[in-house]
Amino acid sequence: MTEQLRELARRRGFFFQANEAYGGVSGFYTYGPEGAALKRNVEDAWRDRFVTREGNMEIDSPTVTPEPVFVASGHLDGFDDMLVECAECGESHRADHVVEDETDIEDAETYPTEKVADIIADHDLACPSCGAPLAGQPVEEFNLMFDTTIGPGSGQPGYLRPETAQGMFTEFPRLKEYAREQLPFGVAQIGAGYRNEISPRNALVRAREFTMAELEYFVDPEGEGPDLDRVADVDLPLYPADAQAADGEEYVHLTPREALEEGVVRGEWVAYFLARSKEWFERVGVDMERFRFRQHLPGELAHYASDCWDAESEIDGGWVELEGVASRTDYDLSKHAEHADDTFTVFKQYDEPKTVERATVDPDMSYLGPEFGGDAADVADALEALAERDRAAFDGSAEQRSADSSSGETPREDQVTVEVEGEEYTVPTEKTGFSVEEVTESGRHVVPHVVEPAFGVGRAVYTVLAHNYHEDEVEGETRSVLRLPPEVAPTTVGVFPLMDKDGLGERAQDVAADLREAGLSVTYDDSGNIGRRYRRQDEVGTPYCVTVDYESLEDDTVTLRDRDSTDQVRVDVDDLADVLPSLTGGDRDFEDL
RNA sequence: GCGCCGAUGGUCCAGUGGUAGGACUCGAGCUUCCCAAGCUCGCGGCCCGGGUUCAAUUCCCGGUCGGCGCACCA
Numbered sequence: 001m002t003e004q005l006r007e008l009a010r011r012r013g014f015f016f017q018a019n020e021a022y023g024g025v026s027g028f029y030t031y032g033p034e035g036a037a038l039k040r041n042v043e044d045a046w047r048d049r050f051v052t053r054e055g056n057m058e059i060d061s062p063t064v065t066p067e068p069v070f071v072a073s074g075h076l077d078g079f080d081d082m083l084v085e086c087a088e089c090g091e092s093h094r095a096d097h098v099v100e101d102e103t104d105i106e107d108a109e110t111y112p113t114e115k116v117a118d119i120i121a122d123h124d125l126a127c128p129s130c131g132a133p134l135a136g137q138p139v140e141e142f143n144l145m146f147d148t149t150i151g152p153g154s155g156q157p158g159y160l161r162p163e164t165a166q167g168m169f170t171e172f173p174r175l176k177e178y179a180r181e182q183l184p185f186g187v188a189q190i191g192a193g194y195r196n197e198i199s200p201r202n203a204l205v206r207a208r209e210f211t212m213a214e215l216e217y218f219v220d221p222e223g224e225g226p227d228l229d230r231v232a233d234v235d236l237p238l239y240p241a242d243a244q245a246a247d248g249e250e251y252v253h254l255t256p257r258e259a260l261e262e263g264v265v266r267g268e269w270v271a272y273f274l275a276r277s278k279e280w281f282e283r284v285g286v287d288m289e290r291f292r293f294r295q296h297l298p299g300e301l302a303h304y305a306s307d308c309w310d311a312e313s314e315i316d317g318g319w320v321e322l323e324g325v326a327s328r329t330d331y332d333l334s335k336h337a338e339h340a341d342d343t344f345t346v347f348k349q350y351d352e353p354k355t356v357e358r359a360t361v362d363p364d365m366s367y368l369g370p371e372f373g374g375d376a377a378d379v380a381d382a383l384e385a386l387a388e389r390d391r392a393a394f395d396g397s398a399e400q401r402s403a404d405s406s407s408g409e410t411p412r413e414d415q416v417t418v419e420v421e422g423e424e425y426t427v428p429t430e431k432t433g434f435s436v437e438e439v440t441e442s443g444r445h446v447v448p449h450v451v452e453p454a455f456g457v458g459r460a461v462y463t464v465l466a467h468n469y470h471e472d473e474v475e476g477e478t479r480s481v482l483r484l485p486p487e488v489a490p491t492t493v494g495v496f497p498l499m500d501k502d503g504l505g506e507r508a509q510d511v512a513a514d515l516r517e518a519g520l521s522v523t524y525d526d527s528g529n530i531g532r533r534y535r536r537q538d539e540v541g542t543p544y545c546v547t548v549d550y551e552s553l554e555d556d557t558v559t560l561r562d563r564d565s566t567d568q569v570r571v572d573v574d575d576l577a578d579v580l581p582s583l584t585g586g587d588r589d590f591e592d593l
Numbered sequence: 594g595c596g597c598c599g600a601u602g603g604u605c606c607a608g609u610g611g612u613a614g615g616a617c618u619c620g621a622g623c624u625u626c627c628c629a630a631g632c633u634c635g636c637g638g639c640c641c642g643g644g645u646u647c648a649a650u651u652c653c654c655g656g657u658c659g660g661c662g663c664a665c666c667a
Contacts, residue, residue, distance in 0.1 A: 003660095011604050011618080023640070023657050075667075144667060162667085198594065198665050206666075477629065499626060527620085531628035538628090547627065559627070566628065 027200030027208030037490035056186030061167025067157040072339035095139040160194035168216040169332045173342040184219040204458040211457035218448035225268030231275035239294040269451040287467040290314035313463040328450040349443035359391035362433030382418035394434040482541030486584035494537040498549040500526040508548040518577035562590040
């Protein structure tokens with residue numbers, strides 16, 4: 001099936017390997033005319049569901065991203081792994097981890113690979129799996145992010161984004177303004193992401209450049225949940241972590257509300273988006289008999305996720321991840337708040353203003369300035385942060401006195417020490433302007449939590465193709481047909497003259513032009529006999545075909561043929577522009593015509 | 594990245610130390626006329642580099658790409 005599908009995809013222009021004229025490179029694909037249309041329709045359906053109907057906003061951020069963003073997000077640490085492979089058992093290990101586990105060295109991760117290889121040789125380190133010596137084995141670095149240089153010369157380092165999500169996070173300070181600081185709100189993006197996969201496989205399933213559709217839904221961790229009534233009847237095929245540990249594949253079928261009540265799914269928003277996702281996958285043509293939500297096992301969770309469910313489809317006996325619905329908590333926004341020079345919180349007003357005690361500082365800059373020079377402002381910021389965090393530091397705790405006395409200096413109760421970029425600065429407490437005041441707060445700054453449904457568009461397209469490919473037997477002949485939902489089919493209607501003579505061709509051309517003018521995606525075909533033309537359209541999933549015959553010339557009717565049943569009805573030419581959209585939109589059924 | 598297998602028209606395959614053939618598709622024409630019909634004609638190909646050889650698509654080496662298994666998939 002896969003081979004036939006792959007062949008169909010190539011031959012009919014759904015997708016194929018890119019740059020084949022130059023030998024091709026693994027992991028890159030071009031969507032041909034049919035595939036690009038199918039993909040666009042899938043994306044449009046996603047946009048309709050997760051942007052328009054959810055009332056979210058869509059953005060479009062750059063794919064080239066400066067390095068500091070990934071320092072903050074944590075991707076820089078995660079992708080720059082050093083691997084060493086055991087010659088004996090073939091197992092790959094993190095070279096830096098081997099070194100750190102077996103020696104006193106604690107920061108092997110920061111060493112160049114050659115040095116790590118030397119250390120392994122010098123210490124006669126062995127393979128953690130089989131015990132064979134690793135000395136002499138090369139230590140190799142692999143980057144999962146594509147790097148680039150921004151600007152001329154050495155420029156500044158940048159990376160192609162491994163996910164579109166960071167764009168939504170880095171622009172959060174503006175986006176929250178557009179949302180009028182009202183949680184919850186969602187920001188979505190459809191675009192390319194890049195991962196320099198070690199071994200791309202399986203066509204669109206694991207590509208190095210691929211389209212993602214991601215929604216970052218920002219919620220108040222203490223706020224109200226979604227309206228689960230709207231998805232009350234959705235049956236979720238759940239495959240929880242504990243069921244995966246057990247033998248067999250026991251799925252649990254629950255509604256979102258049941259799943260929450262039974263504690264299978266943690267988090268109302270996750271449950272809500274699982275339901276919306278399932279409905280959407282069904283809408284674009286994923287077979288629900290070959291679909292499930294699988295919970296990530298604890299060790300499988302990404303560095304940013306607290307809980308994650310993958311939507312998966314079954315293709316040829318294997319399961320393909322289509323979507324991850326992750327609880328990213330406040331990880332991303334907190335990280336960017338730490339690293340970036342902006343505010344990643346939303347101000348949440350209390351119902352009633354509160355009076356609270358708050359520790360503040362008002363540093364004497366006429367002292368700090370001369371004392372610390374250019375660092376004075378940073379010291380002042382550090383003092384403010386310290387006051388919020390630990391007001392005891394300002395009244396000379398026992399611990400601090402003890403520390404001071406042990407250093408041999410005169411105990412000083414009246415000073416406070418802060419650290420700025422590794423340097424310690426000591427300031428007399430009286431110069432900090434420290435005080436504890438009663439203030440009235442009308443609200444507080446909340447770091448929103450993020451619930452992220454992230455879809456792989458290419459994988460969805462691939463699944464839709466695989467799940468809708470059928471071979472019928474028609475009078476002993478095999479008929480290949482893609483039973484795509486009309487909404488996503490690349491072409492809505494094929495228009496043919498029964499024969500290309502006696503004016504039928506001209507009449508059919510007019511019909512095709514009129515339907516195009518009405519906004520429909522139309523293919524005109526006058527080549528070969530009529531049956532061949534129907535089969536061509538069947539193979540690319542065109543749901544309807546219109547044939548102009550001799551009767552058309554008399555009474556302005558045409559035959560309208562249904563892909564799945566191959567049934568035909570006669571329809572007035574003038575009605576086509578209304579009938580076809582109502583059929584594809586699901587407002588009418590073919591049988592009722 | 595490792596191992597095994599493979600690479601010949603758009604697609605699927607056969608074959609050969611003297612540059613190749615079929616089927617399907619596609620195009621033109623005739624014929625038929627509502628579900629891959631028939632006939633005629635036509636377009637179109639040996640992954641790349643090196644070696645052996647008078648001569649390599651064929652044999653050898655290396656590479657690239659693909660499939661499968663392992664590893665990897667933050």
